[in-house]
Amino acid sequence: MTDRLPLTNGDTTESMAVVWEALHTFKEIAEMLRDHLGIDEYDEYWSDINTAMAWIQEGLDEQI
Secondary structure, three states, X not given: OOOOOOOOOOOHHHHHHHHHHHHHHHHHHHHHHHHXXXXXXXXXXXXXXXXXXXXXXXXXXXHO
């Protein structure tokens, strides 16, 4: 994780960056689980997360 300044209300770009960072952290943990415990169900879940985030980003871009 990176050091961050306090969030700015209304800064959608900054907010999306925070969410993406959290999701990538989740992905790293899920990959460790897969590698060490043989749990690999996260692949489809991660794909769905990426799709949902892309749709959210497109919706926000259209509002600008």
